[in-house]
Amino acid sequence: MTHPSDTSAxxxxxxxxxxxxSTPEERLAAAAAMSAEVRTLxxxxxxxxxxxxxxxxxxxxxxxxxxxxxxxxxxxxxxxGSGE
Numbered sequence: 001m002t003h004p005s006d007t008s009a010x011x012x013x014x015x016x017x018x019x020x021x022s023t024p025e026e027r028l029a030a031a032a033a034m035s036a037e038v039r040t041l042x043x044x045x046x047x048x049x050x051x052x053x054x055x056x057x058x059x060x061x062x063x064x065x066x067x068x069x070x071x072x073x074x075x076x077x078x079x080x081g082s083g084e
Contacts, residue, residue, distance in 0.1 A: 039062075042062065042065060043058055046058050046061045046062065046065075060072070060076070063075065063076070
């Protein structure tokens, strides 16, 4: 297994050993926390690029990012209050 270019081989080995010692529950919790952090960063990016967006606009932009525009539009049509 190769290590990331910004990580030394020793640091990567220590990380992998710590990961191996983790329980499945600990690994799942870490993955969930990282996922939430990535979403927070993506939302911040949307707000940075579009400071005029309100909360609904940010949610719509995130749906486009996460689902793709076609699926996001299809989901929006089924959302209560969407007019359909």
